[in-house]
Amino acid sequence: MEIGVAAYRKNDLNLKATELRLGLPGTDDHEMEEQTSVRNNNNKRPSPDTGDDCGVKNKSEAAGCEEVTPVAKAQIVGWPPIRSYRKNSLQQKKTETEGTGIYVKVSMDGAPYLRKIDLKLYNGYAELLKALENMFKFTIGQYSEREGYKGSEFAPTYEDKDGDWMLVGDVPWEMFMSSCKRLRIMKRSEARGLGCGV
């Protein structure tokens, strides 16, 4: 996956810096996208991120922040100031692990920190859900196509390649493995309406 920066630049993809992306790092590393840099008109600072935002004081407050469906903020060109070769190494790491195992992040509403699991370790939904139950110490409930997960206050959801949040279990396992970008164990009250997959 590594294409040296020199080659990237030689292809004349963009005169401007093109580090801005609206997705997880490690995806579409060398794709040409229309990008704008984040800039305010007057004071040249982005929207003030005061301590009210996810700059948390302790972990219990972090849980509060994670209620919101995380949307990756538009990245600022050249920030944080990390050199290309270092960024490429980090991103390479991510794409490489995706080759050997399919690691996705798992967040749970109310938990102070996220976990990561390798989807390849599981042979199907049953094993995956069991693993999640063990990891986060909760019960998932009974899946039905019509009603989603009954009998628990939580429902497992995932973000697919299109950026949509889907209920886990609707699509065949293989399709799920290839389209799942990350998992979120959502409070059922918020999961209503997610019963229908695409």
Add this chain to the structure above:
Amino acid sequence: MESDSKRKKECSSSPESTRQSFPDEVLERVLALLTSHKDRSSVSLVCKDWYHAERWSRTRVFIGNCYSVSPEILVRRFPNIRSVTLKGKPRFSDFNLVPHDWGADIHAWLVAFADKYPLLEELRLKRMTISDESLEFLALKFPNFKVLSLLSCDGFSTDGLAAIATHCKILWSEVKNLTELDIHENGVEDRSGNWLSCFPESFASLEVLNFANFGNNEVNFDALERIVSRCKSLKVLKVNKSISLEQLQRLLARAPQLVELGTGAFMQELTPRQCAELESAFNNCKNIHTLSGLWEASALYLPVLYSACSNLTFLNLSYAPLQSVELAKLLVHCPRLQRLWVLDTVEDKGLEAVGSNCPLLEELRVFPADPFDEEIIHGVTEAGFLAVSFGCKRLHYVLYFCRQMTNAAVATIVQNCPDFTHFRLCIMNPGQPDYLTNEPMDEAFGAVVKTCTKIQRLSVSGLLTDLTFEYIGKYAKNLEVLSVAFAGSSDWGMQCVLGGCTKLRKLEIRDCPFGNVALLSGLEKYESMRSLWMSACNVTMSGCRRLASEMPRLNVEVMKEEGSDDSHADKVYVYRTVAGPRRDAPPSVLTL
């Protein structure tokens, strides 16, 4: 000799009395002992005789900005250069803020050197563009060439490296001896893994081989093994990720004399026997003082390193996402550590282990493992930095990426470690205040400059008002390099810095509310500085034009961005020069 008679002609213009007091040859002999560039500059200003004696005796030249002077001017002044160090693009090009075709191409320099410095031995480039053709030119035209070091350069591929390796072979019978091939941190396009095999079988003089940041590109391992076997003077070997643990063991077995080692990937599955062999290989390397690489180092194999760590002074773990416990276990074996680079996966607990185990630590760099990932709350905080400052009193260089910081913590840190020379703090969320008090971080940097009188380099971040810059201008009298992003409230901030920091050489600013008034307040200052960078500030074209017209010995270059206001000067790069406006600027760069 021709050079002697040339010299005599020059000095014949000076008065009799001064010439007789000190023969040229003696003066030159004495001056030849001077190595520091600053000293040599001072010497050259004493009088005409000394100027000439110095220029004839200088063999090493350092040019911090390749456009501050031209190849013609250089070769005219210094006839006997053997070693050249050149730096090109502004530092912010590392972060993709500079157009890729901006310039800093080495070729014109090489042509001049081939003519006037055919005996050139060393070339060290940083942030320059060098093509494969230039590399081949270098290999062919300089029979005495020994040392090539390319840091953060671009424009070349492995074809160019193959040319360097190959032509060592052709010139073997005359003069050969490439001793250093250091090509780390470059964007190198890999056309074939075979450039290593271009070194001839007879080639045995290599002392430094560093291709660590070559990505995952495979190299010809057999060729590498043979080179390592026969280059008995090899002191520095840094390989890239493609080299496995098993291969590393074979290399180490052949090079126990290594002083600096960069491993490859550190996560292969080894049998117990292989593991024991690896451990034994490390055990035989008693001279290692620098260790790096360790990509994806798994805790499983770190213990094989322990026996090689007793003399370790520099440990670079910035590609190894270790957890705190793993780091702590490793550091127990590194009591002599002076420099440590880690990823923030070690978290505050890991840094506590640093404080406990490394009393001799002078430099710490903590890099973010997930710089763009904002959902995960982890990494390091003010607590980790504090812990290090309590345990490592000699700390004077820090680069710290974090997501939260407080004024109080920084104040305590600099009280513990008042000898900071380099303080680079990056609070990753732009404009973020003290997370406990919600106040700006002014007092933090105020504490730094008030307490650390030796501070030379400062990078500021977080929510900052003009007060920070008032403090900097008032107290940071030794400051040479300042990096500012998303900070300040008005022109006054920048004016304070320009007015107060007498030793300032480089000022780089992005996304700050500084405009023409600030820019023009430094009119007289810029000639005493190497360069000024301002991007995404409030500077306009007319302000830049005014600067350019009033200061003819400065180059004022403006890079416009697509779709921006005509009057807005998006990126401005100002630098002093004796070479006049450059002629190789691409269309996106306007020289005013």
